[in-house]
Amino acid sequence: MNSFGQSFRSTIFGESHGPSVGITFDGVPAGLPINEDDFVIDIERRKGGLQKGTTPRKEDDKPIFITGVFNNKTTGAPLTILFENKNTRSGDYEKQRAIPRPGHADFVAHEKYGGFEDFRGGGHFSGRLTVCLVAAGVVAKKLLPGITITAYITEVGGEKDVENGLQKAIDAKDSVGGIVECHVTGVPSGLGEPFFNSVESLISHAAFSIPAIKGIEFGAGFKAATMFGSDHNDAIDTASGHTVTNHAGGVVGGISNGNDIIFRVVVKPTSSTPKEQESWNWDTQTVEKFSVKGRHDLCIALRVPPVLEAITAMVIADLMQLAQKLPRIYNS
Ligand SMILES: Cc1cc2nc3c(=O)[nH]c(=O)nc-3n(C[C@H](O)[C@H](O)[C@H](O)COP(=O)(O)O)c2cc1C
Numbered sequence: 001m002n003s004f005g006q007s008f009r010s011t012i013f014g015e016s017h018g019p020s021v022g023i024t025f026d027g028v029p030a031g032l033p034i035n036e037d038d039f040v041i042d043i044e045r046r047k048g049g050l051q052k053g054t055t056p057r058k059e060d061d062k063p064i065f066i067t068g069v070f071n072n073k074t075t076g077a078p079l080t081i082l083f084e085n086k087n088t089r090s091g092d093y094e095k096q097r098a099i100p101r102p103g104h105a106d107f108v109a110h111e112k113y114g115g116f117e118d119f120r121g122g123g124h125f126s127g128r129l130t131v132c133l134v135a136a137g138v139v140a141k142k143l144l145p146g147i148t149i150t151a152y153i154t155e156v157g158g159e160k161d162v163e164n165g166l167q168k169a170i171d172a173k174d175s176v177g178g179i180v181e182c183h184v185t186g187v188p189s190g191l192g193e194p195f196f197n198s199v200e201s202l203i204s205h206a207a208f209s210i211p212a213i214k215g216i217e218f219g220a221g222f223k224a225a226t227m228f229g230s231d232h233n234d235a236i237d238t239a240s241g242h243t244v245t246n247h248a249g250g251v252v253g254g255i256s257n258g259n260d261i262i263f264r265v266v267v268k269p270t271s272s273t274p275k276e277q278e279s280w281n282w283d284t285q286t287v288e289k290f291s292v293k294g295r296h297d298l299c300i301a302l303r304v305p306p307v308l309e310a311i312t313a314m315v316i317a318d319l320m321q322l323a324q325k326l327p328r329i330y331n332s
Pocket residue numbers: 055103104105122125126127128130210211212213268270271272295296297298300303304307
């Protein structure tokens with residue numbers, strides 16, 4: 001399934017080394033002002049090549065509006081945005097084709113799609129597609145005045161100091177993972193559609209769609225298992241439901257309780273590591289030693305914060321529309 005959301009619905013498409021990647025939205029109100037400049041900040045935050053530990057592949061990442069925009073305002077029809085792929089080096093992948101990279105989607109994609117999958121740059125499984133999620137976040141955030149969504153790195157390679165975490169990986173000539181935390185303020189109470197579309201379920205569903213995310217916890221998260229109930233419970237101290245502590249992470253019974261929504265995701269170490277590994281060779285039908293050549297993120301977590309904010313904005317916008325707290329026509 002390449003679509004997500006019920007009312008604010010996004011459909012993602014494209015491959016890392018195809019002509020472009022893109023996204024189509026349904027449920028964007030008509031009349032919403034939109035132009036290229038709106039996308040610059042978040043897209044720059046996600047870009048590789050700018051900071052140490054990120055892929056040297058550089059793309060313009062300029063949004064191209066294909067449908068749904070007229071005179072710099074949304075029309076209410078499906079909104080389609082493309083991002084071109086220009087800086088591809090597919091030869092790296094042709095050479096490695098016989099050996100599926102452990103930890104990447106090469107083997108499972110080959111099994112599922114019978115070898116017809118576009119394997120160049122990880123194809124449809126590439127982190128490249130997260131530029132489209134960031135675009136979705138820019139559109140969704142426009143629909144959420146008064147709500148702030150902020151994600152940041154809390155750990156790299158088990159170190160609170162990002163530089164130390166990165167240096168460990170550089171010294172080991174290997175890749176490294178990390179933890180990214182997200183805080184959402186200004187969310188009204190009452191969002192979430194139990195049983196199955198609870199706030200936690202939808203945020204988790206969307207978060208696990210980001211390649212390389214392997215875990216998530218809300219509020220006190222896994223630490224809750226070590227606490228007494230009386231410590232974990234968040235005492236309510238106002239009529240609006242404000243709580244003194246926030247071990248619940250702003251969600252109880254799958255419904256937002258008006259406090260900050262707080263969650264953390266685990267980003268695994270990049271599978272395409274320069275370190276020598278072993279994998280099955282489809283041509284020779286043996287296990288072989290090899291090391292991944294090409295351009296890769298040493299630490300994917302460095303690039304995840306704007307992507308995590310984006311999927312959160314998509315979920316909140318969808319839930320707000322379902323709760324009819326968002327207009328169908330944008331008049332301000
Ligand atoms: C922003 C971003 C950048 C990524 N960059 C790389 C990369 O350079 N090399 C790589 O092997 N994986 C990279 N990944 C992760 C792979 O796409 C991912 O591990 C792969 O598709 C398998 O999916 P899974 O890890 O969710 O199981 C990146 C992911 C994201 C979100």
